[in-house]
């Protein structure tokens with residue numbers, strides 16, 4: 001099977017301003033309490049791809065419904081991938097995003113796995129710039145708020161045969177996001193899914209695709225019913241070691257200060273937050289073991305006091321402390337455990353970089369409004 005390579009020239013974007021763009025007062029009202037994923041900005045990016053023409057028709061258009069033929073292949077065979085990143089407003093008003101090249105490259109890897117076409121890193125970043133150029137005022141300024149950007153790619157060929165689509169759409173939408181922990185960072189309980197798996201060997205676990213999320217929703221319901229915020233998945237093959245949460249990676253802090261996190265074995269999503277935490281921890285002289293972590297390691301580590309902190313990480317919540325793991329036959333940790341010290345210190349350092357409160361020594365920020 002061949003997947004057409006990225007076009008080698010940069011795309012040129014046209015702009016159609018929205019006739020229904022919200023007035024400043026309405027926008028400010030939304031930005032005062034945006035929640036997450038509920039409100040969308042006035043515009044979106046759309047780029048088309050066909051096997052014959054490659055990527056073309058790059059546009060910034062009014063935000064609105066897509067026209068999809070009922071036979072569009074994404075609706076039947078879930079040929080879809082996405083990304084998630086944030087735009088942060090710094091104290092001087094400038095707008096920055098975090099490691100967008102890493103998102104661009106991950107979108108390319110996801111595209112490869114889902115037999116979708118690759119978009120170049122340059123075109124990906126330009127698509128963010130173009131959207132922010134028209135909708136930059138939608139980036140809130142209150143502490144810990146951001147504009148969440150959701151690039152995604154779908155197969156939209158009208159064809160019910162089962163094969164990689166010859167017609168694809170790439171879109172970018174944006175949604176203002178409030179502080180994830182509005183009342184202060186609070187540790188969460190997570191639910192151990194023993195009945196369901198997220199990803200198997202050779203599957204799509206390392207790709208950021210909607211299909212992975214579809215299969216995680218039922219165990220997520222189970223988690224809610226048991227008072228937990230998120231689901232922890234074990235590896236599908238042995239059911240004995242920790243993979244990741246439905247949408248976040250996981251870390252353990254040990255008594256001697258070193259960290260451990262499940263190695264990237266192909267069934268785990270390669271989080272950019274995960275990678276950044278590894279770098280920041282190593283900068284501090286801490287060892288980070290990317291390794292196999294069994295459920296026994298976790299239970300014994302908590303019981304013996306070797307594991308002192310557990311946290312999850314991802315773009316949306318940055319770092320979330322985990323107080324307790326619950327399952328139908330298991331309970332590890334204490335629901336009242338406070339957020340760990342290193343957990344909170346790494347969270348602070350990462351958000352300080354993202355919001356421009358500390359020097360960006362790794363060159364992780366890309367300014368989007370200049």
Ligand SMILES: *Cc1c(COP(=O)(O)O)cnc(C)c1O
Pocket residue numbers: 084208244245246247248249269270271272273274313314315316
């Ligand atoms: C997106 C995602 C993550 C976190 O990745 P970040 O790049 O840190 O946001 C972790 N696990 C899954 C399954 C994801 O989809």
